[in-house]
Amino acid sequence: MTEGIALDLAAAQADPDGFAALAERAGGTVFLHESDDGGLDPWTTAVWLAGRTEGVRIGLPGPVLTASPEMREKAYESLEILAGPRLAAQIQRREGIDYDSIPASLADVAIAPGDPRYRGRKSTYMRGGSPGLVFRPRTPAEVADALAFASRHRHLPFGVRSGGHGISGRSTNDGGLVIDVGAMNDVQVIDEPRRLVRVGPGATWKQVNAVLDKYDWAISSGDYGGVGVGGLATAGGIGLLSREHGLTIDNVRAVELVLADGTEVRASSDENQDLFWAVRGAGANFGVATAFELEASPVGEVGWAQLTLVSPDLEQSLKQYGEVARTAPRDTTVFFLTGPPRQGQSVVQMYGLVDSGDADTIVERLTPFAQTGLLAQQQVVVTRYADVMAQAADVGPGGHHGRGEPIARSGFLPVLTDAFARDAVELLRSGEVFFFQLRHMGGAIADTASDATAFAHRTPEFSVTALGNSHEGLDRAWDRLSHHFDGLYLSFETDLRPERLNDAFPPATLSRLRALKRGYDPTNLFRDNFNIDPEVQK
Numbered sequence: 001m002t003e004g005i006a007l008d009l010a011a012a013q014a015d016p017d018g019f020a021a022l023a024e025r026a027g028g029t030v031f032l033h034e035s036d037d038g039g040l041d042p043w044t045t046a047v048w049l050a051g052r053t054e055g056v057r058i059g060l061p062g063p064v065l066t067a068s069p070e071m072r073e074k075a076y077e078s079l080e081i082l083a084g085p086r087l088a089a090q091i092q093r094r095e096g097i098d099y100d101s102i103p104a105s106l107a108d109v110a111i112a113p114g115d116p117r118y119r120g121r122k123s124t125y126m127r128g129g130s131p132g133l134v135f136r137p138r139t140p141a142e143v144a145d146a147l148a149f150a151s152r153h154r155h156l157p158f159g160v161r162s163g164g165h166g167i168s169g170r171s172t173n174d175g176g177l178v179i180d181v182g183a184m185n186d187v188q189v190i191d192e193p194r195r196l197v198r199v200g201p202g203a204t205w206k207q208v209n210a211v212l213d214k215y216d217w218a219i220s221s222g223d224y225g226g227v228g229v230g231g232l233a234t235a236g237g238i239g240l241l242s243r244e245h246g247l248t249i250d251n252v253r254a255v256e257l258v259l260a261d262g263t264e265v266r267a268s269s270d271e272n273q274d275l276f277w278a279v280r281g282a283g284a285n286f287g288v289a290t291a292f293e294l295e296a297s298p299v300g301e302v303g304w305a306q307l308t309l310v311s312p313d314l315e316q317s318l319k320q321y322g323e324v325a326r327t328a329p330r331d332t333t334v335f336f337l338t339g340p341p342r343q344g345q346s347v348v349q350m351y352g353l354v355d356s357g358d359a360d361t362i363v364e365r366l367t368p369f370a371q372t373g374l375l376a377q378q379q380v381v382v383t384r385y386a387d388v389m390a391q392a393a394d395v396g397p398g399g400h401h402g403r404g405e406p407i408a409r410s411g412f413l414p415v416l417t418d419a420f421a422r423d424a425v426e427l428l429r430s431g432e433v434f435f436f437q438l439r440h441m442g443g444a445i446a447d448t449a450s451d452a453t454a455f456a457h458r459t460p461e462f463s464v465t466a467l468g469n470s471h472e473g474l475d476r477a478w479d480r481l482s483h484h485f486d487g488l489y490l491s492f493e494t495d496l497r498p499e500r501l502n503d504a505f506p507p508a509t510l511s512r513l514r515a516l517k518r519g520y521d522p523t524n525l526f527r528d529n530f531n532i533d534p535e536v537q538k
């Protein structure tokens with residue numbers, strides 16, 4: 001039996017300091033119970049008691065009861081900050097998790113609510129979460145043990161996390177399990193003549209490119225150095241070097257994974273070729289990637305540009321940008337970002353890279369982009385790709401503290417037509433979108449055949465993304481544009497309607513993925529990120 005004292009909340013309210021002193025003298029754990037006499041609820045009282053005295057442990061009657069997940073998140077956070085490890089652990093346990101069966105091999109890396117490490121592991125960069133248990137394995141064997149535990153908890157949400165920058169991905173959840181491979185983050189050059197680099201999934205692209213910079217190399221990644229290798233290198237990777245060196249997945253030469261049944265496998269062009277095909281675009285459905293071998297490209301100095309333009313005619317600016325981007329050489333990549341027009345004017349941010357250290361070339365490449373509106377501000381520097389990636393802040397031991405849910409829609413645009421420019425302006429006028437971005441594709445992305453990887457959309461000119469504040473509002477506005485698109489990029493999509501899978505993968509790709517899923521994950525353990533259901537036969 002656990003020893004402690006039971007607190008009568010009504011009495012405690014009458015003399016809070018006296019009660020805190022009494023609780024301190026008694027020692028042990030103060031169990032807070034709900035009382036019919038009214039007064040403060042036990043969770044509020046816990047915050048109050050924790051703030052008043054550091055001398056007691058606090059027990060609660062169960063998970064925080066509030067009207068909304070956001071409020072629960074906030075209440076937990078306040079309790080953790082004030083009471084932290086002094087909250088009796090068993091009280092914070094979430095329903096449906098057999099905490100007592102955590103294997104000894106994972107005891108050190110199992111992080112439950114109430115653990116001081118929990119606060120930095122529960123949320124991601126963009127999404128607030130409150131999982132019931134986070135495993136942070138350091139080896140493939142520990143990943144296998146964590147997967148065995150997850151297999152015994154199929155009734156719960158289950159996320160896999162590397163860098164925690166997933167927009168679409170369910171790398172956190174409420175009350176479920178997370179396997180976080182963020183600690184597996186080594187970056188090692190393993191074959192210098194072949195520019196081969198072995199990278200852990202938890203490394204960020206900032207860390208990877210900092211190592212490669214010493215060799216005058218870089219690996220095509222996303223545009224933000226804080227993004228993790230695991231999520232990007234299993235989904236696609238559309239970035240500032242993709243037009244010249246392909247998507248991130250095009251530079252992957254081998255992947256090591258732990259499958260749903262705990263088997264450790266290696267996939268490459270000569271081992272498990274079908275798995276290697278699937279992991280490059282649909283990796284989240286097939287296993288936990290524990291290491292990647294990537295081929296770096298020679299990259300020296302680059303021109304890094306940030307332009308701010310004011311456009312009194314966004315439709316015209318979009319059309320001009322489309323024309324300039326379409327005809328740009330492969331060494332040039334410029335992304336287009338805007339929000340709703342204000343008083344008839346749009347502010348357009350363009351940022352991009354010219355893979356050349358020559359100032360004249362950089363100016364020549366960027367000038368046509370700068371002429372698509374009224375240039376209000378510009379910053380162009382000759383720098384290193386690693387320095388562009390280094391602009392992301394380091395994720396320290398405190399981890400991520402995202403809140404709420406991102407709401408995003410994605411579409412691949414085969415050609416930027418006049419009709420698209422007109423409809424895009426309508427979309428922005430709808431008030432449902434606060435962030436509208438075109439990512440410049442083309443070039444080397446199309447050098448890989450569409451059936452060579454599970455990422456099949458090789459020929460669009462742009463990847464288009466919109467962020468909004470309401471699912472219904474954004475879906476309504478975005479669906480009106482859908483006839484312009486051919487496919488979507490799962491990494492920028494949050495719509496969970498099942499038809500999105502058909503947009504992400506053309507029919508032949510999806511049916512091959514389903515067949516492989518039946519072989520590699522027949523019981524559908526990896527189901528939380530745009531699930532390819534093995535039961536579906538079509």
Ligand SMILES: Cc1cc2nc3c(=O)[nH]c(=O)nc-3n(C[C@H](O)[C@H](O)[C@H](O)COP(=O)(O)OP(=O)(O)OC[C@H]3O[C@@H](n4cnc5c(N)ncnc54)[C@H](O)[C@@H]3O)c2cc1C
Pocket residue numbers: 124125126159160161162163164165166167168169170171181201221222223224226227228229230231232234235236237238239283284285287288289290491492529
């Ligand atoms: C600020 C920002 C900028 C971005 N810029 C770009 C960009 O320029 N180009 C681009 O292509 N994308 C970009 N993205 C999207 C990003 O690439 C994806 O969200 C990617 O999945 C993030 O990887 P992660 O490891 O950080 O994410 P996590 O949140 O850790 O993981 C996301 C999902 O990937 C899967 N996953 C993660 N780790 C593994 C693993 N080890 N094995 C198998 N599956 C795994 C899981 O299903 C998970 O839900 C950006 C996102 C943000 C937030």
